[in-house]
Amino acid sequence: MSPSCLALLLSLASACTVPWSPVTLRVSLPPRPDLCMQYQQHAPLCVSQLMAALEQPHGLP
Numbered sequence: 001m002s003p004s005c006l007a008l009l010l011s012l013a014s015a016c017t018v019p020w021s022p023v024t025l026r027v028s029l030p031p032r033p034d035l036c037m038q039y040q041q042h043a044p045l046c047v048s049q050l051m052a053a054l055e056q057p058h059g060l061p
Contacts, residue, residue, distance in 0.1 A: 017024050026044065028034040036046040 022040045024038045026034075026036040026038070028036075032048075034046050034048045036044040038044040
């Protein structure tokens with residue numbers, strides 16, 4: 001599946017679970033677009049969090 005097709009499918013759904021996997025993907029649309037990945041019951045990891053951490057002077061912890 002092409003990346004643009006996958007992005008379109010994800011944008012149509014707010015969340016989906018990867019088949020045969022404990023991973024859930026969530027897409028937030030504008031005005032605050034974001035892409036988050038969550039493994040089982042762990043806290044989600046979002047692109048916005050990664051970008052904010054990289055913008056800090058010390059980078060990722």
